[in-house]
Amino acid sequence: MRLECNGLNFTYPGSEIQVIDNLSFSMTGPGFYAVFGPSGVGKTSFARLLTRHADLLDQPVKTPGIDTILYTYNLERLPGWAAVGRHLDQVCPPDRQGLKKELIALFCLEPVLDARFSQLSMGQQNRMNLIRYLLQDFDLMILDESLANVDEKLRQTILPAIKERFAHKMFLYISHNLMEVARFCKEILVLAEPSRNMSSRLISGLNETSGGKVDKSALDRVMLEIMNAF
Numbered sequence: 001m002r003l004e005c006n007g008l009n010f011t012y013p014g015s016e017i018q019v020i021d022n023l024s025f026s027m028t029g030p031g032f033y034a035v036f037g038p039s040g041v042g043k044t045s046f047a048r049l050l051t052r053h054a055d056l057l058d059q060p061v062k063t064p065g066i067d068t069i070l071y072t073y074n075l076e077r078l079p080g081w082a083a084v085g086r087h088l089d090q091v092c093p094p095d096r097q098g099l100k101k102e103l104i105a106l107f108c109l110e111p112v113l114d115a116r117f118s119q120l121s122m123g124q125q126n127r128m129n130l131i132r133y134l135l136q137d138f139d140l141m142i143l144d145e146s147l148a149n150v151d152e153k154l155r156q157t158i159l160p161a162i163k164e165r166f167a168h169k170m171f172l173y174i175s176h177n178l179m180e181v182a183r184f185c186k187e188i189l190v191l192a193e194p195s196r197n198m199s200s201r202l203i204s205g206l207n208e209t210s211g212g213k214v215d216k217s218a219l220d221r222v223m224l225e226i227m228n229a230f
């Protein structure tokens with residue numbers, strides 16, 4: 001599988017400001033990738049462009065080996081009024097009941113399965129929403145701040161576990177957490193603002209797995225490289 005852009009440009013209809021300017025990169029193979037950059041640089045716009053896959057057929061974007069792209073974002077709501085556990089039961093394919101249970105435990109959500117979505121905290125809502133996506137079929141999943149409001153310690157358990165459990169899938173993780181993207185991602189696409197005359201760059205991350213020891217000096221180096229890229 002590969003996600004490749006060769007000179008992608010994008011401007012919202014009616015706007016004079018170009019959001020994506022000549023973006024080129026290639027991400028090859030499954031794994032956890034990040035999209036990083038300052039607020040307003042175009043991360044969400046880029047993600048949404050990718051999900052409108054059909055519109056991109058005449059664009060310089062290639063996705064060989066990627067048929068299904070899912071996009072999930074922070075503060076997305078679960079539809080309906082049922083208890084969240086019942087909702088997951090309904091959307092879960094019969095052969096993924098084991099995976100559902102595993103994810104509920106991993107995401108520490110057993111105690112709230114009988115609650116309605118509106119009764120959950122924001123971090124619980126984001127975790128619950130992410131589970132319903134992970135139960136679906138996909139090749140590439142875009143996580144747009146999907147773990148916002150989840151505490152650092154739990155995120156550091158969840159991220160490597162998702163990487164290992166879905167090792168044959170591709171993830172694009174949009175996050176403002178510099179340390180997290182540097183530690184857990186295979187490559188980080190740093191989007192630069194067109195007005196600053198800097199090109200967007202792909203930077204190698206540490207791609208840490210669970211139980212791995214943090215190499216602090218390597219982490220510092222990657223974080224510095226990312227910061228200097230925009």
Ligand SMILES: Nc1ncnc2c1ncn2[C@@H]1O[C@H](COP(=O)(O)OP(=O)(O)OP(=O)(O)O)[C@@H](O)[C@H]1O
Nearest residue numbers: 012013015019037038039040041042043044045046
């Ligand atoms: N529907 C729209 N129409 C016109 N301009 C838009 C639209 N949506 C976003 N923009 C503009 O596009 C630019 C990029 O926005 P986008 O949401 O993609 O940035 P971002 O990097 O995801 O930001 P953040 O990190 O704050 O979420 C911003 O200047 C924003 O104002």
